[in-house]
Amino acid sequence: MLSSIARGAAAGAAGTTALHAATYLDMTLRGRPSSSTPQQTVDKLSEATDTSIPGDEETQENRKSGLGALLGMVTGTTVGVGYGALHKWGWRPPMLVGAVVATVSAMVGSNAPMTVLGVTEMENGRTRTPPLRNRRKNKKARALPR
Numbered sequence: 492m493l494s495s496i497a498r499g500a501a502a503g504a505a506g507t508t509a510l511h512a513a514t515y516l517d518m519t520l521r522g523r524p525s526s527s528t529p530q531q532t533v534d535k536l537s538e539a540t541d542t543s544i545p546g547d548e549e550t551q552e553n554r555k556s557g558l559g560a561l562l563g564m565v566t567g568t569t570v571g572v573g574y575g576a577l578h579k580w581g582w583r584p585p586m587l588v589g590a591v592v593a594t595v596s597a598m599v600g601s602n603a604p605m606t607v608l609g610v611t612e613m614e615n616g617r618t619r620t621p622p623l624r625n626r627r628k629n630k631k632a633r634a635l636p637r
Contacts, residue, residue, distance in 0.1 A: 495575040495576065496572050496579070497575070498575050499571040499575020499578070500568050500571050500572050500575065501571070502574070502575070503567045503568040503569065503570050503571020504571065506570075506571065506593070506597070507563065507568065510567070511563075528559075528605055528611060529555075529556070529558075529559025529560060530555040530556055530558075530559045531610045532604060532605050532610050533555045533559050533562070534555060535608035535609065535610055562601075563601060566597060566601045569600065570593055570596045570597045570600055571593075573596065574589070574592075
């Protein structure tokens, strides 16, 4: 059982790493800012649990950024652990079904807490992040200069 869980955790960590690489590549190519929803989630969790984040304002923002990234890594690794446990218990879906289940699980694992905490909103059946003051508005994405 432990080896299946370890393989699942490794697969979840690898999937999270691939997602981060794709995200940072997109940010580089389009010149877009990073998402603030992980930090907002940490903020809301801190409020909900009546826990303060230590440090001055800059230190708090840095900690929120780090904790937000860690939340994503924990989510991806946990999905892998769950998938590994299901595999050990005999669940052997076709590859496409397994990929869809893992993807939906990761999306629910990351988006559901943000929706419950009010970080994101549902609009016409789609998740929408409330606008932030620092986001570029109505600017076309551009590729890196040559």
